[in-house]
Amino acid sequence: MTPPATAAVPADPLAPMPLIAGHPSDAQLNTELLAPIFGPTPQAWKMMVGMAAMGTGLLFLGLTVTIARGIGMWGNNQPVGWAYDIINFVWWIGIGHAGTLISAILLLFQQKWRTSINRFAEAMTIFAVMQAAMFPLVHTGRPWFAIYWLFPYPSTMGVWPNFKSPLIWDVFAVSTYFTISLLFWYLGLIPDLATLRDTAKKKSQRIAYGIFALGWKGSSRHWQHYRIGYLILAGISTPLVLSVHSIVSFDFAVSLLPGWHTTIFPPYFVAGAVFGGFAMVLTLVIPARKAFRFENVITNRHLENMAKVMLVTSMIVGYGYLMENFIAWYCGNPYEAYLFFKTRPFGHYAAIYWIMLACNVLVPQTFWWKKARTNVAWLWVASILVGLGMWAERFVIIVISLSRDFLPSSWGNYAPTWVDWCIFVGTLSFFSLLFLLFLRFVPSVAVAEVKELNHEMQHEKAHAGEHA
Amino acid sequence: MSATRVILGQYPTVDSLYGAARAMQAAGHSALDFHSPYPLPGSDEVLRLKRSPVPFIAGAAAFVGVVSAVLMQWWMNDIDYPLNVANRSVVPTPTWMPVTFELGVLLAGTSIFFGLMALFRFPKPYDPLFEVEAFRSATIDALWLSVSVKADQVPSVSDELRKLGAAQVELVPEEA
Numbered sequence: 162m163t164p165p166a167t168a169a170v171p172a173d174p175l176a177p178m179p180l181i182a183g184h185p186s187d188a189q190l191n192t193e194l195l196a197p198i199f200g201p202t203p204q205a206w207k208m209m210v211g212m213a214a215m216g217t218g219l220l221f222l223g224l225t226v227t228i229a230r231g232i233g234m235w236g237n238n239q240p241v242g243w244a245y246d247i248i249n250f251v252w253w254i255g256i257g258h259a260g261t262l263i264s265a266i267l268l269l270f271q272q273k274w275r276t277s278i279n280r281f282a283e284a285m286t287i288f289a290v291m292q293a294a295m296f297p298l299v300h301t302g303r304p305w306f307a308i309y310w311l312f313p314y315p316s317t318m319g320v321w322p323n324f325k326s327p328l329i330w331d332v333f334a335v336s337t338y339f340t341i342s343l344l345f346w347y348l349g350l351i352p353d354l355a356t357l358r359d360t361a362k363k364k365s366q367r368i369a370y371g372i373f374a375l376g377w378k379g380s381s382r383h384w385q386h387y388r389i390g391y392l393i394l395a396g397i398s399t400p401l402v403l404s405v406h407s408i409v410s411f412d413f414a415v416s417l418l419p420g421w422h423t424t425i426f427p428p429y430f431v432a433g434a435v436f437g438g439f440a441m442v443l444t445l446v447i448p449a450r451k452a453f454r455f456e457n458v459i460t461n462r463h464l465e466n467m468a469k470v471m472l473v474t475s476m477i478v479g480y481g482y483l484m485e486n487f488i489a490w491y492c493g494n495p496y497e498a499y500l501f502f503k504t505r506p507f508g509h510y511a512a513i514y515w516i517m518l519a520c521n522v523l524v525p526q527t528f529w530w531k532k533a534r535t536n537v538a539w540l541w542v543a544s545i546l547v548g549l550g551m552w553a554e555r556f557v558i559i560v561i562s563l564s565r566d567f568l569p570s571s572w573g574n575y576a577p578t579w580v581d582w583c584i585f586v587g588t589l590s591f592f593s594l595l596f597l598l599f600l601r602f603v604p605s606v607a608v609a610e611v612k613e614l615n616h617e618m619q620h621e622k623a624h625a626g627e628h629a
Numbered sequence: 630m631s632a633t634r635v636i637l638g639q640y641p642t643v644d645s646l647y648g649a650a651r652a653m654q655a656a657g658h659s660a661l662d663f664h665s666p667y668p669l670p671g672s673d674e675v676l677r678l679k680r681s682p683v684p685f686i687a688g689a690a691a692f693v694g695v696v697s698a699v700l701m702q703w704w705m706n707d708i709d710y711p712l713n714v715a716n717r718s719v720v721p722t723p724t725w726m727p728v729t730f731e732l733g734v735l736l737a738g739t740s741i742f743f744g745l746m747a748l749f750r751f752p753k754p755y756d757p758l759f760e761v762e763a764f765r766s767a768t769i770d771a772l773w774l775s776v777s778v779k780a781d782q783v784p785s786v787s788d789e790l791r792k793l794g795a796a797q798v799e800l801v802p803e804e805a
Contacts, residue, residue, distance in 0.1 A: 187770030321705035325714050330727035337731040341738040359765035376753035379767045381663035381672040386748050389683045390741045401734045613667035
């Protein structure tokens, strides 16, 4: 029997921790990484699936009530016409962005540490965009009528979408983003699905995975096209992900409302998206790697790197907050000043504003210390706090600006109804359900890529020995 | 006319795999392929593969996406149903850029995926290769060389592959 691939701690404290612990063979990696699929179903997994399915029931309840009785069932009303629906839309889309960042941008920069976590992150992207897309669609009130002004098709109404509207840009951006993310994810999965087909012992599994593997046989003639295609997809996903959240920010920046009408929005939104998304990757990866014993391939170095990315993006977001306040003061516009210096810090929703600042600016400052970056429990708690902080940020931007605009006579506060809560909690549950199913039925770590990285590392090591 | 058969040889290292491929090429066999769990560096040169058309496909599709987006927005909002918003100009405006960019990306991305499917002739869930039980290791941990030869050459080529260091040699059954 082959010995298990145990974690090796480098003797030199300055040498980076290895990306793959030990010296596993291809067969060992195969067994370890596919264990969650072929192993017995864990009780905890069944319980979590049950809970997530119940929570998903709330989503269907909320959606049914909304569609049957109209969006008057939500707390939105004049002047706060956008609330939980758009907050959750922006929040979920933002979470999706870290997935593309990890899989595409880090691939282009040849950051090898992405290999073990990219599949998690890509799955997260797809599931998050699915939640996000639901909100604006339901927000149209009658989605079955909305289609003629969302997509350009020759309807009997004889009109076309208004391409000068950021809301239409959003439709194109989000649908393109979802399609490309799905294709990118599936393309990356094909070799691993073939590995599953060939590792499976049961005939039913061989047939099921065989169908999804499409006939992959590891041919070098295929690998040649595949690698180039994958790289170009990564190349075009990179500007795509930047464009999507920039366009989402245009929904606000193109209007005239205090707190929305600023030029800093696109980069500020993109950084916030990456920040919140990395937090969500950590929230998901930390329990998953523990449950499925992936510590050898998702090492503490991966977690530490993600903490560093969060520190950087937190400071970009913090700079965004600072700039917004500076411009509000510098522009001399009384409405801007009132919003930034009265309503946000001391108004009706001040608590949410301070939660935003504490979670997004203060919490990640702990990541200057290696001790905080390598403390897995703290990383997990911090990642949840950042997720909360980013949700609070969207609340602050959307609801506070709408509740206090120009004329005091048109001011008004917003409070969510039980339907709003059902849909929000429901999307969290539906996301968890999809993610749990993904962990059990699909290789959650890119097996072929980890094997390739393993060979590269062993090759480098052998050559380093030659030169020494 | 003699039918073509596929012979598979499994090799322990990349060097022995490439050595065997070069020997086969020297013996006049050009219908070769490698099968491995991950892409092998240098395999393109050994197999003398031509440049992949994938970048061209993606570029052409992106161009079509961009042009059709511009034409679509212009025709829909300025010709068929003129939409005058605040008397802004009707010629290409910055407001067209987001949709133009997104459609370019969408067409490039989908063309890469479906272009690859066409190049691979996928979906092809059944292949006679999959009848060879040992070949399952090609996606797990083993390196295989496949050679297409005429039926009467099977014994000699199989011997040759063994001499070149193959750990095991298998004959793929004929397609039903």
